[in-house]
Amino acid sequence: MKFVLDAEQRLFGETLHKLLTETGTPALIRRWAAGDRDRTLWTALAEAGVFTLAVPERHDGAGLLPVELVVALHELGRHAVPGPIVETLAAAVLLGEADDEALGARWLPRIAAGEAVVSLVAPAVVRRALDADAADLTLLVDGEEVWSALPEGSAVRSLDPARRLFPVVAGERLAAGPAVPRAAAAAYDLGVLACSAQLVGLGRALLDTTVVYARTRRQFGRAIGEFQAVKHHLANVLTGLEFARPLVYGAALSFGSPDFARDVSAAKVAASDAAYAAARVALQVHGAIGYTDEYDPSLWIRKVRALHSAWGTPAEHRARVLAVPR
Amino acid sequence: MDLDLSPVEPFQAEVRAWLRRNVPATPLPSLETEAGFTAHRAWERALGAERLSAVSWPEAYGGRGASPLEWLVFEEEYYAAGAPGRVSQNGINLLAPTLFAHGTTEQLERVLPPMAAGEVIWAQAWSEPGAGSDLAALRATATRVDGGWRLNGQKTWSSRAAFADRAFGLFRSDPAAERHRGLTYLMFPLDAEGVTVRPIGRLDGRPAFAELFLDDVFVPDRDVIGEPGQGWAVAMSTAGNERGLTLRSPGRFLAATDRLLALWREHGADPLLRDRVADAWIKARAYRLKGFETISRTDDIGAEASVNKVFWSELDVELHETALDVLGPDAELEGDWLEGYVFSLAGPIYAGTNEIQRNVIAERVLGLPRERRVGG
Structure with a gap:
């Protein structure tokens, strides 16, 4: 038993962190929100191997590597990277498990290579297609059928301007059969895991930024981080994140076991709560500047609130944790 | 990265089988009563005879040389089996780690085997009327005399002292030195001449702790742990044990939250309480995984132990509050959940209040500036 990342996994995370730091995501997020669909970063993430992590080896992927996927999504969350990343990874699972080799062969190698951006709708759990305007393919899963879907009209406005959410209509039917609901369930669980990892990363970045701010911002002749009221808020945020992270990695390790669905739900509840608390405290400690659109923490704060209810609400996941008979 | 527990499965199976045969069918009376204390002491003897009272200690001292993972698994099995609370925990979890770090071989050989066998039950004697969270303000003294020390002063909130045999704590041995300096870590018998024990009823009236009045109590040199005057460093080097994993292991919360879930279902699975039951259950699993992470690390967790202490102590209160709310109007009636609730309420206070932990x-951990303190 060794429940810490190995050297290679840590290096993978550090490589992504370096890439994203050099990219400077705040400017990129703002451009994305303004409608710029440049794929330079997407291609760079693909070169780092991010999109191979949910693609089977026979389709040029790395096989399904849930721990590495969590490492990657944690870093992507830390830098609040926009775009349908979780959706593309979940779509890869759906296409890989749908029991249709031709369909898999058509899309999966392109996903692994970063040449296909995919969005996804599964009416009961993922209602609208994120950034469908940027996608090469939008999937609509309904019962035993998978359809390619088209955006219907313009995007619905989200709190997070970097998330454009499209209602869709079904186009061409891509696959059908009893394997589809199973594939859709597997895709959903992986999406929940990826979203949870992203939330922990978002929360961690907000905590780090806020700690730096509390050390430097002075009021009443001292750094505000000297006040216990501020300290205790930040200590609570750290505690939440420190106990959410092991649940996310623990869920990654239960991939393939009957506990996976329950474990990803537990991870999502904890990650969502921890990240949301980080966002609230970040907002409070930054004061008025944190409430502004022009100050970068707002990019993280808005994304956390959006993801809090995406890929299943906290209430749905709590119910799922207790629904499994034991 | 893995969570492969198969290497410890044989040990786990042995522990589980022994507990199934030996855990008392009806719960023992509260260990904070005289009859309960006696019953719990007998249980410690049974554990000790099987070398299960302190599995992580070396065999020479009555343990099994268990790895940290085996210890975590032992704890999971122990609490899942509904085994009694540990009356010996002050000695095993607080004093013993200090002895392993700073004690002499003679002290280890003399003190540990009777502790493991349940023959000597230890109480802690840290706090004083004027030194609670601010432990360094303590005033009880140890004065050098021929062959040892004379203790004088008052200790309080001394857990288990109402019925225990011996105690350990810090005393001011250099009256000229201030605060953290000039302190000495000593062990002393609670039945020694000059010791008066006055039990204190806790919130529910049971004598869970006591005040100790020390009037010229003689302690021989051999009962000093570490160097005289270095008591603060000696005590703090293992304070993380109390705040971290060892005092309240994950197994305790895993078992309690499984019981909470069963209780909630038995009482009709009230949807209004569902989220709280789920949260308690999830947090107990988080603590378990955090424990696996902690023992997998090669660095010292240091001040991060405070993160653990805040987490488990508040989880303990939350899960018991939820259980009482499930019980509804019967919540106030005597029973295991109420006993657990009263016990849990002390958690955010002892071992350094959670306010102090959050400062730490x-x-x-986060590197925020230190507060300007009054009196340094």
Whole structure:
């Protein structure tokens, strides 16, 4: 038993962190929100191997590597990277498990290579297609059928301007059969895991930024981080994140076991709560500047609130944790 | 990265089988009563005879040389089996780690085997009327005399002292030195001449702790742990044990939250309480995984132990509050959940209040500036 990342996994995370730091995501997020669909970063993430992590080896992927996927999504969350990343990874699972080799062969190698951006709708759990305007393919899963879907009209406005959410209509039917609901369930669980990892990363970045701010911002002749009221808020945020992270990695390790669905739900509840608390405290400690659109923490704060209810609400996941008979 | 527990499965199976045969069918009376204390002491003897009272200690001292993972698994099995609370925990979890770090071989050989066998039950004697969270303000003295020390002063909130045999604590041995300096870590018998034990009823009236009045109590040199005058460093070097994993292991919360879930279902699975039951259950699993992470690390967790202490102590209160709310109007009636609730309420206070822990987290883990303190 060794429940810490190995050297290679840590290096993978550090490589992504370096890439994203050099990219400077705040400017990129703002451009994305303004409608710029440049794929330079997407291609760079693909070169780092991010999109191979949910693609089977026979389709040029790395096989399904849930721990590495969590490492990657944690870093992507830390830098609040926009775009349908979780959706593309979940779509890869759906296409890989749908029991249709031709369909898999058509899309999966392109996903692994970063040449296909995919969005996804599964009416009961993922209602609208994120950034469908940027996608090469939008999937609509309904019962035993998978359809390619088209955006219907313009995007619905989200709190997070970097998330454009499209209602869709079904186009061409891509696959059908009893394997589809199973594939859709597997895709959903992986999406929940990826979203949870992203939330922990978002929360961690907000905590780090806020700690730096509390050390430097002075009021009443001292750094505000000297006040216990501020300290205790930040200590609570750290505690939440420190106990959410092991649940996310623990869920990654239960991939393939009957506990996976329950474990990803537990991870999502904890990650969502921890990240949301980080966002609230970040907002409070930054004061008025944190409430502004022009100050970068707002990019993280808005994304956390959006993801809090995406890929299943906290209430749905709590119910799922207790629904499994034991 | 893995969570492969198969290497410890044989040990786990042995522990589980022994507990199934030996855990008392009806719960023992509260260990905070005289009859309960006696019953719990007998249980410690049974554990000790099987070398299960302190599995992580070396065999020479009555343990099994268990790895940290085996210890975690032992704890999971122990609490899942509904085994009694540990009356010996002050000695095993607080004093013993200090002895392993700073004690002499003679002390280890003399003190540990009777502790493991349940023959000597230890109480802690840290706090004083004027030194609670601010432990360094303590005033009880140890005065050098021929062959040892004379203790004088008052200790309080001394857990288990109402019925225990011996105690350990810090005393001011250099009256000229201030605060953290000039302190000495000593062990002393609670039935020694000059010791008066006055039990204190806790919130429910049971004598869970006591005040100790020390009037010229003689302690021989051999009962000093570490160097005289270095008591603060000696005590703090293992304070993380109390705040971290060892005092309240994950197994305790895993078992309690499984019981909470069963209780909630038995009482009709009230949807209004569902989220709280789920949260308690999830947090107990988080603590378990955090424990696996902690023992997998090669660095010292240091001040991060405070993160653990805040987490488990508040989880303990939350899960018991939820259980009482499930019980509804019967919540106030005597029973295991109420006993657990009263016990849990002390958690955010002892071992350094959670306010102090949050300061530690903020200053030593997050690196926020230290508060300007009065009196340094």
